[in-house]
Amino acid sequence: MTARILVVDDEQSMLDFLQLLLEESGFRVTTASCVEEGRTQIREGSFDLVLCDIIMPDGSGLDLLREIKQQDSRMSVIMMTAYTSTKTAIEAMRRGAYDYVSKPFDVEELKVIIQKALEKTELVDENFYLRRELEEKYRFSNIIGRSRPMQEIFELVERVSRTSSTVLLEGESGTGKELIARAIHYESPRSSHRFLSVNCGALPENLLESELFGHERGSFTGAVREKKGLFREAHKGTLLLDEISEMTPAMQVKLLRALQEKKIRKVGGSTEEPVDVRIIAATNQDLRQLTEQGEFREDLYYRVNVIPIRLPPLRRRREDIPLLVDFFIKKCSTGMGIEARRISVEAMRILESYHWPGNVRELENVIERALALSEGDTLTADDLPAQILEPTPPLGEAPSLPAEGLNLEQYLDEIRKQLMAEALDRAAGVQTQAAEVLGMSFRSFRYYAKKMRLGSGGFPVVEPGD
Ligand SMILES: Nc1ncnc2c1ncn2[C@@H]1O[C@H](COP(=O)(O)OP(=O)(O)OP(=O)(O)O)[C@@H](O)[C@H]1O
Numbered sequence: 001m002t003a004r005i006l007v008v009d010d011e012q013s014m015l016d017f018l019q020l021l022l023e024e025s026g027f028r029v030t031t032a033s034c035v036e037e038g039r040t041q042i043r044e045g046s047f048d049l050v051l052c053d054i055i056m057p058d059g060s061g062l063d064l065l066r067e068i069k070q071q072d073s074r075m076s077v078i079m080m081t082a083y084t085s086t087k088t089a090i091e092a093m094r095r096g097a098y099d100y101v102s103k104p105f106d107v108e109e110l111k112v113i114i115q116k117a118l119e120k121t122e123l124v125d126e127n128f129y130l131r132r133e134l135e136e137k138y139r140f141s142n143i144i145g146r147s148r149p150m151q152e153i154f155e156l157v158e159r160v161s162r163t164s165s166t167v168l169l170e171g172e173s174g175t176g177k178e179l180i181a182r183a184i185h186y187e188s189p190r191s192s193h194r195f196l197s198v199n200c201g202a203l204p205e206n207l208l209e210s211e212l213f214g215h216e217r218g219s220f221t222g223a224v225r226e227k228k229g230l231f232r233e234a235h236k237g238t239l240l241l242d243e244i245s246e247m248t249p250a251m252q253v254k255l256l257r258a259l260q261e262k263k264i265r266k267v268g269g270s271t272e273e274p275v276d277v278r279i280i281a282a283t284n285q286d287l288r289q290l291t292e293q294g295e296f297r298e299d300l301y302y303r304v305n306v307i308p309i310r311l312p313p314l315r316r317r318r319e320d321i322p323l324l325v326d327f328f329i330k331k332c333s334t335g336m337g338i339e340a341r342r343i344s345v346e347a348m349r350i351l352e353s354y355h356w357p358g359n360v361r362e363l364e365n366v367i368e369r370a371l372a373l374s375e376g377d378t379l380t381a382d383d384l385p386a387q388i389l390e391p392t393p394p395l396g397e398a399p400s401l402p403a404e405g406l407n408l409e410q411y412l413d414e415i416r417k418q419l420m421a422e423a424l425d426r427a428a429g430v431q432t433q434a435a436e437v438l439g440m441s442f443r444s445f446r447y448y449a450k451k452m453r454l455g456s457g458g459f460p461v462v463e464p465g466d
């Protein structure tokens, strides 16, 4: 493809000379004889590179440079001037010029500079498209969910991505919190900047502090190099604070300060620096409850809980399971370089009725494992792991009598309640089905459900006939 070059210079002889020279070298050349004309050409045409004089009768080439960069930061601009002034040269580079030549210039040298600039543009373009591809990857098309709760979440995500508000993502492990966080970032005006994440539970307090805020060289043993810190690295982008409930009280105070002031101070640093970062916090705990129990600072809770998004566990949106199964069969097959397989009706039914404590991540793992093990072109129940075929009740270890003794009736009631809640969940609230799973009559199920106020905890009880 022929590169298009715009030459802006008030001297007609210079324009003629450069046009001839560059067209001979195989470029398509357009000329403009003043700042205003250059501006018009930039607006109307599309160029790969601009050669621009600095001092022109109707204005400065430096202003034009700034406008070009604002309009398309990827366009390379080479500045030309009649006399050498390092100050202007530095100013031009600072404003984003690719390079700088002083007249009269060496023709061969100019050609080399132009070639280099164009090669760089190509590279920049490639990165640009790579990023676009990444964006595609995190668009909603890759987040599966046709169920009502997921549709509501997509709508919410779309609305919040337009803002810079802090988002709190709550949900059990494996429900897709990180996926949603990325979608928010890549749907937002911040998408051309970075999305970074840190697991607040994985690092001891002092390391987390320098990870987040950076540190000066020599500020503590082991700080051999200066560190920028995630807040600075994610400047203008998004930072995911994963497992935020795991932060120590002292770190909570430091984070609160940073969020309030929108300024951060490096470990061992003496000055504060402003940062512009969108914060998304994620947790698989009930952060409100932790706050009420005094384990999480209340002021910080209100800071991060600006827009809460609660991801439902997979067992609360079973209608999405077949879609997810198809999605993961395709995704994993592609990853493993094998033909996509089908799945038997029986296997699908088993997957649909399992309670998925590990949520979508567990489902993905099960599919991947089944694909790796299966021989035929259809996944069957035999390809599913034992824990799914014979789910054990979620009671933890076998009960044993504590040293101090216990109240058996109360204990049994508690177990009954747990299992009934689980069965209701699995039956999507339909009591007759839940009763059947537990081998109880509907009447006695209803009796206990009422007594224990089951179903009042946010999950509607569906009476037969509803
Ligand atoms: N709705 C979905 N559609 C497609 N894939 C999903 C969906 N939800 C989760 N996944 C996949 O499941 C896996 C777990 O998701 P993710 O890491 O976002 O969960 P998480 O909530 O952050 O879990 P944890 O609390 O354990 O960190 C990922 O591979 C993710 O791509």
Ligand SMILES: [Mg+2]
Pocket: 177, 178, 242
């Ligand atoms: Mg996660």
